[in-house]
Amino acid sequence: MKIFQFSLKDERGWLLLWSAGIALVVSFIISLYPTLGEMIRSFVDKTSMIKGFIGLYAPLMVGRSYFDLWLCMEFFSYFGVLVGFYPVIYATGVISGDMERGTLEMLLAQPVSRRRVLVEKFAALLLILLLLCIVGYASLVGATALWVQEKASFLEYAYIFLNNYFLLLALAGVSFFCATLLNEQRPALGLSIGVILVSFILYKGLSGAGIALWLARLTPFFYADATKILYTGQIHWGDNLVLAAVGTVFFALALVIFQRKDIAG
DSSP states (O other), X not given: OHHHHHHHHHTHHHHHHHHHHXXXXXXXXXXXXXXXXXXXXHHHHHOSOHHHHTXXXXXXXTTTOHHHHHHIIIIIHHHHHHHTHHHHHHHIIIIIIHHHHTHHHHHHTSSOOHHHHHHHHHHHHHHHHHHHHHHHHHXXXXXXXXXXXXXXXXXXXXXXXXXXXXXXXXXXXXXHHHHHHOSSHHHHHHHHHHHHHHHHHHHHHHHHHTOOHHXXXXXXXXXXXXXXXXXXXXXXXXXXXXXXXXXXXXXXXXXXXXHHOOOOO
């Protein structure tokens, strides 16, 4: 349990910085809506690529809530991939980075198992990601109450942040897997970022063009479509379970690799 606590303590500064950044970004985006709200109306009426920019269910939402579409286009579509850089940086830092510096070898010299080290570091990350999602939701609610006169779908927004938490769980598992594959921090960081960005671009491109959706289904971002939640008004537990399964499988693979890895300097 000490590893879990120390991991949280080490991340306090970054947690505060990311929380402030999320709050500022959310507030800025929502503050623009009263001025630029007409833009979203014009955009959804004229573009044929609405699904790529906003989400697969966006065409069905036209005329229902332009503020919801604004949030999907300017915030929800990118929240997962942007905050997804946090688990990438964290995982490569506490695994590949510590291996490179030799601090992980010193930690494992103590009476503690490799499994416990990785599990507690991963658990600390999951708590941090949960806190970031809570900060995002609280900031969205506050900024909406301050600047927006339209009716807002606050319950559905909570569902979206829950769905994004499972997306971040999946990305965390992938990040730990990539970090355990390589001993050096920069290559591990590049691999993790590459996997996530290629997955995101593939999903956006295919869903926007409306082609090869079977291939888009292979990306985790397919299962974190905010417009689907806003259109149906429901939590889609099937999508959340898929994302949880992805994170669990990749973290399990990371555990297997980490158990067998030669960490001695």
